Amino acid sequence: MKSFGFQKIVDRQIDLDKADLSLVQALARELTGWQRCIGCGSCSATCTAAGMGSFNPRKVQMLVRMGQWDQVAQEAVHCQLCGKCRLVCPRDVDTRQLMLEFKKLQTISRP
Amino acid sequence: MDGKHIVIVGAGPAGLAASSVLPRLGYRVTMIDRSNTLGGHLSKWYQLFPDRAAATVLLEQLTDEVPDSVSTMLGREVTGGSVSSGAVELTLDHGEHLSANGLIMATGFDLFDARRKEEYGYGIYDNVFTQAEIEEMFRQGQIETRHHRKPRSIAFLHCVGSRDLKAGVAYCSKVCCVTGVKQAIELRELLPDAAIYNFYMDLRMFGRGFEELYQQAQERYNIRFVRGRISEAAESSDGSVIIKAEDTLTSRPLKLTVDMLVLLTGMQPAAGSLELAAKLGLVLGDDSFLKPYGLTQQTFKTSYPHVVLAGSCTGPTTLTEAILSGRSAAMALHESLFKLTN
Ligand SMILES: Cc1cc2nc3c(=O)[nH]c(=O)nc-3n(C[C@H](O)[C@H](O)[C@H](O)COP(=O)(O)OP(=O)(O)OC[C@H]3O[C@@H](n4cnc5c(N)ncnc54)[C@H](O)[C@@H]3O)c2cc1C
Numbered sequence: 001m002k003s004f005g006f007q008k009i010v011d012r013q014i015d016l017d018k019a020d021l022s023l024v025q026a027l028a029r030e031l032t033g034w035q036r037c038i039g040c041g042s043c044s045a046t047c048t049a050a051g052m053g054s055f056n057p058r059k060v061q062m063l064v065r066m067g068q069w070d071q072v073a074q075e076a077v078h079c080q081l082c083g084k085c086r087l088v089c090p091r092d093v094d095t096r097q098l099m100l101e102f103k104k105l106q107t108i109s110r111p
Numbered sequence: 112m113d114g115k116h117i118v119i120v121g122a123g124p125a126g127l128a129a130s131s132v133l134p135r136l137g138y139r140v141t142m143i144d145r146s147n148t149l150g151g152h153l154s155k156w157y158q159l160f161p162d163r164a165a166a167t168v169l170l171e172q173l174t175d176e177v178p179d180s181v182s183t184m185l186g187r188e189v190t191g192g193s194v195s196s197g198a199v200e201l202t203l204d205h206g207e208h209l210s211a212n213g214l215i216m217a218t219g220f221d222l223f224d225a226r227r228k229e230e231y232g233y234g235i236y237d238n239v240f241t242q243a244e245i246e247e248m249f250r251q252g253q254i255e256t257r258h259h260r261k262p263r264s265i266a267f268l269h270c271v272g273s274r275d276l277k278a279g280v281a282y283c284s285k286v287c288c289v290t291g292v293k294q295a296i297e298l299r300e301l302l303p304d305a306a307i308y309n310f311y312m313d314l315r316m317f318g319r320g321f322e323e324l325y326q327q328a329q330e331r332y333n334i335r336f337v338r339g340r341i342s343e344a345a346e347s348s349d350g351s352v353i354i355k356a357e358d359t360l361t362s363r364p365l366k367l368t369v370d371m372l373v374l375l376t377g378m379q380p381a382a383g384s385l386e387l388a389a390k391l392g393l394v395l396g397d398d399s400f401l402k403p404y405g406l407t408q409q410t411f412k413t414s415y416p417h418v419v420l421a422g423s424c425t426g427p428t429t430l431t432e433a434i435l436s437g438r439s440a441a442m443a444l445h446e447s448l449f450k451l452t453n
Pocket residue numbers: 120121122123124125126143144145146150151152153156158159160161187188189190217218219220221222242243246286290381383384387421422423424428429430431433
């Protein structure tokens with residue numbers, strides 16, 4: 001049976017023309033090191049929280065660069081702050097500290 | 112010609128290439144290597160990328176080109192010395208001294224000690240190997256696990272001790288990507304049914320024929336490329352190795368059990384070369400390799416007109432580059448010695 005009717009199409013495109021990249025600059029003033037990430041996935045492979053759901057610290061790093069703050073804030077809640085990501089990163093990124101910062105973003109933007 | 116004396120430290124591909132040029136220009140040449148064989152690392156390899164040429168054939172060509180007049184000292188290490196205007200004094204490990212008018216540093220590289228990346232278990236787990244050990248197995252014509260079994264699955268890990276700030280190494284070692292692809296293909300030929308994986312962060316296929324080799328590995332040899340760095344390895348009770356990574360292209364964590372894990376270890380400056388450089392007053396880069404005058408031009412020159420650098424003592428090189436730079440460094444030295452006296 002074919003179903004007819006309307007369907008809401010969610011736009012998955014990253015619109016870099018509209019993305020808020022000012023926050024990236026603000027983040028760069030607050031924290032250093034995260035710019036070095038090369039997306040190798042070591043953090044996601046070892047992450048305590050990633051094993052249990054869809055949380056993915058590497059992807060969060062990438063969303064930051066694309067100014068996708070809503071998604072960053074939603075994701076960061078899942079981090080358990082265990083710090084394993086830090087041990088394995090070849091570019092010496094303190095992902096745990098980033099997540100801590102993004103958890104604050106959550107409380108500020110969604111009271 | 113007045114028969115000026117030139118010492119070449121290192122009889123790897125770069126040193127051999129330099130030593131084939133200088134006697135023909137009238138120089139008296141002494142070539143020293145701490146190993147007992149000629150050829151440096153080339154003497155350890157089996158088939159070369161990208162065309163799988165036999166390493167033994169190249170080594171033979173390089174050594175054949177060295178004139179008989181070159182005095183070769185094997186099993187002798189240069190441990191110290193000094194450079195003054197127009198002269199070089201070198202000290203060898205048995206306390207001997209050598210005086211020369213010119214010096215070519217061709218001390219090459221050492222492989223990164225994989226034990227330093229403890230999370231991969233090299234030296235702890237039985238079935239974790241380096242690519243150098245795989246070359247040796249190819250030379251012996253036998254690929255087997257530490258328990259003398261034919262492996263059914265093998266994973267290569269790229270960038271071990273390269274591009275790793277935790278290991279204190281920022282640079283890329285340049286040849287390990289294509290070596291990993293070459294070895295995967297060679298393994299496939301010996302093990303038609305095995306599962307073969309390459310875990311990489313980036314595949315750097317810069318040379319002529321390299322990208323084509325990668326494409327062949329995908330299409331013709333059924334090598335599985337996974338874009339993700341292995342975060343850790345563990346040993347299971349049967350001696351196989353369990354690895355964890357993220358498949359970053361599907362954004363999912365990944366677990367895999369393999370019979371062999373092969374670490375593609377990077378290049379670092381040869382042992383003792385830092386101390387030797389300090390004694391001779393040669394400058395090191397941030398990467399600890401010897402630093403030439405320029406990185407585009409004058410890549411053989413040092414601040415001394417009569418001391419030049421050749422091959423991988425200045426950073427990761429292919430054989431092609433090591434051989435070319437050996438010849439070029441010899442010519443650069445000839446030019447500056449000629450200028451000094453004329
Ligand atoms: C696994 C692997 C596979 C490779 N396969 C290929 C390939 O297929 N094709 C390719 O183009 N390149 C390949 N390469 C790169 C190639 O091995 C190098 O480019 C080449 O060996 C560099 O030559 P070299 O003379 O500069 O240094 P080396 O080969 O390292 O030789 C240096 C020599 O100096 C000697 N020495 C060092 N210090 C002293 C001292 N103080 N006193 C006396 N002697 C000293 C050492 O004993 C050594 O013999 C490969 C590299 C690796 C790691």
